[in-house]
Amino acid sequence: MIDDMLRTPEAIRDAERWTAHNYHPLPVVISSAEGSWLTDVDGRRYLDCLAGYSALNFGHRHPTLIAAAHAQLDRLTLTSRAFVHDQFADFCRELAELCRKDLVLPMNTGAEAVETGIKVARKWGYQVKGVAPGQANIVVAEGNFHGRTTTIVSFSTDEDARADFGPYTPGFTVVPYGDLAALTAAIDENTVAVLIEPIQGEQGVVVPPAGYLPGVRRVCTEQNVLFIADEIQSGLGRTGDTFACDHEGVTPDMYLLGKALGGGIVPVSAVAANADVLGVLRPGQHGSTFGGNPLACAVATEVVRLLATGEFQRRSTQLGARLHAGLRSLVGRGLVAVRGRGLWAGLDIDPALMSGREACERLAERGVLAKDTHGATIRLAPPLVITEEEIDHAVAQLAAVLAG
Template structure:
């Protein structure tokens, strides 16, 4: 029996000339029957991936235009990252923070230097890093700013997405994320995203931090008005309030800069990082800040069993080394021009609006074309994997290693879907 590998469709001929049903259907059905339905995945079952391409259990190849929500900025199976992981697996994977391992200082020093900060607090997931930033900001408010105990307030933005813990969804305005999970923790004040005047008006003597995404990824790659981040930095500095930038999706090369804040030459007090920091191999996150901020934590006040483990640090240190060269950031910026040009040509031809920054895009598809889910299903049938969000909006975030030819091929498929070509 032989199989023919194509983009988006697979036929496996048998000896009698009939065609076997794709194995992916059986795998997908089994997964759906035995797992909690907290996701609504596309019916594709990936078995292998390399670079910007994924192959399912039937041999069908798909261009990855999601990159694990930026966790795969360096592509699938980046050889340097795999080598770092393989080498470390043979030596040491976990000690817990009760001891120090030989990769810990290297990772923290490298990431701190990349961000221009003095201290690094490694964790595992993005939500865990956000929770860490919240705790640090409150502790700083009580110990340094002098806010009365249990009175700290943190300003957040409408349309935010910072994770799915009960604390975090408590200050979300997305009903899918929030409804049915209360009661929620107090101490958060929401203002419109991109409105610096509203942010300043919300500051009180109890405000300890402003927590925002420099670009809102889950919201549909929403980019704030030019000057907004500079205004946030100026306002928070003037009012003695910390500026915490959630760069979990936006950071580490995605937007054509190391950090999205770099587009306005802004340096926040805390960087909240994750996703790409693990190179698509292991979950790695971190809060990065100077000593006058992270120094408020003392032994026993915060921790994580797996945070900063040896395997994570070995991979994370190699991620930092790759980013330090600046090559992938330049590549993201260059290919981002291709992405923007192609997508802007679709406005009025199936797309209502597009937003791009580097290799990251949100496309508001005309509802007459279909829902975002329907568009992604049509793309899947043509060999492209993407993700919808909020109605008829879809997001594109290909690995930064994607070739220009492959990127253009993927955009050809999108154009055909939204224009009916």
């Protein structure tokens, strides 16, 4: 533990006392934030290089998003989908246009978007493709992270997420990530979809080989299988394009979106697809009380409008190049490898030096917050509002940590 950071240990102890221990947070207690910076209860500031796992792409308390939330709070927050509210149509239309799709189905969390995509793909398979009842299967990738519901962990290869939560939901075939031949071989007459992350975030920001995504698109088209892209972490400007699929000119049949769509203010997720896919749903077959609520739509519409300008995609491209150049200079100086795209990076630390957790603790001591994953790997995903000077500062602090 980091003794000099525990000046208010009672807050951490209370959190551990009253909550299930499903997280192992760093020992900091945040009380306020602005832009790329967090402030703890003792007034110490930290550069946020995690951005809520990409939920805070536009930084903390972006003024446009906060203004939209305040204005909507004074008017209307929830109707349920039993009624139509005045924010709903604009949000759905503008998000559909951003995705170049016909229809949008709003939900709340990323896992809900994934569950929705699975249900829609199965129903499409039965009603449109003609798969025999109860036989639909979906091809997924090793190292995936799509959430932690019972169905989703059924096809996880992470034992921490999966172990002891069975019996597991059938209907999934797991193949190596980035292996187009294995994916192609796994498709049969009952396959309704291929569900993959264009970049695997939780696995350590793993970018697939060049040509893999176009190959998946081609095979899915040839085999009459839906290509579902989970862009919950990789989408909405994080990688330098609106979607990670855009880097290789690929358009999936279905986008799964979340995290940044809520602007770091409210949970918002969505499935976007054309009418021949999402149109299989009928009233009563799927829904959510809070999905597409007025407050969520008001904020998310402004998120879509921010993305429509292209400013944040350009920032991610330009600042991401600076970030990756700085990180690559540390390979051989404590880093073994650097991966990623845009303002998103996975760093493999020499395990002989320290674990990823220890590296994050030492970074926190130096005023930079990041998150470890899978042993000696850490992830960096700063807000897209970060500056060149702040990127250089983060890289310098990491260099100091690695130097010991």
